[in-house]
Amino acid sequence: MKTLVFYDSLGGNTERVARAIHDVVATTWGDAEILKAHKEIAVNFTDYDLILIGSPVIDWLPTKKLMDHVMGFMKSENAAGRIRPSSPIVPGKFGVCFGTFAGPHIGRTEAVPMTAWLRAFLEHLGYLVLDAWHVPGAFQKRDELNRYGRLGDIRHRPNEADLADIRNRTTGLLTTLSAYRS
Template identity: 55%
Template structure:
């Protein structure tokens, strides 16, 4: 299976998670491509069997760079006639949505709109979304927000335990994929 880990990262938190996903996929011979989205990013989601899309949460949504990329891809696929009424599922195409959040205000619920946004895109293009992951990350320039939010002390997150959890989640997704192939 060919896999893609597409992400944006502003302070390195989401990149750590993307790297943990990629490392686990590599250990399972999933041939991952890890790509940080940018203005020049050019790829076709349909070239991959498993797509993991992630971003830090900015005002409940992905970064502007990621949103621009996704919107451009959706418009392009629509022009090609690939976006169909009722969004039929394409067999063998799977996705996972992930995001990092700091949660000084309401915690994980701040990340839900972002992963739902990713999920909607992937389902519009026919992918079956297997899971959404929300991982705590620290603020790099706001020490007060690292210790005063609803989540308590989030300094140095994502940490080893968070990344081990990501690895376990990837392995769980891969076990689900095995069930689909049997």
């Protein structure tokens, strides 16, 4: 099963989560590609059977860089007539959305619209999205915001427990999908 971990990260939190996911896939299946969104790369998302896509939350959405990749790909697929009405599920195509969020405002609730946006992208391509993973991460620019939000003190997150949870979720995902591996 050809797998892509595609992400953007501003302060390193989402990258740590993406690398934890990638490490499990590479160790378990021996094959996975990990790419950070940047202008110099072009990704054909439909080449992959499993996509794990993630971003930090910026104003309830993914980063602009990641959104630009998604929107550019959607425009090219739509122009080629590959985005179909009702977005039928393509057999053997699966996805998971993930994101990191800080806690100075409303916590996990801020991450849900971001992963929903990514989910809609994958579903337009026909992927069956199996889950959305939300991981607390320290806000990089103002340390005081990491101590007094709804989540309490998140200065050192994602921590090893958060990353262990992501590794466990990834292991469970791969176990579930093992029947689809060719």
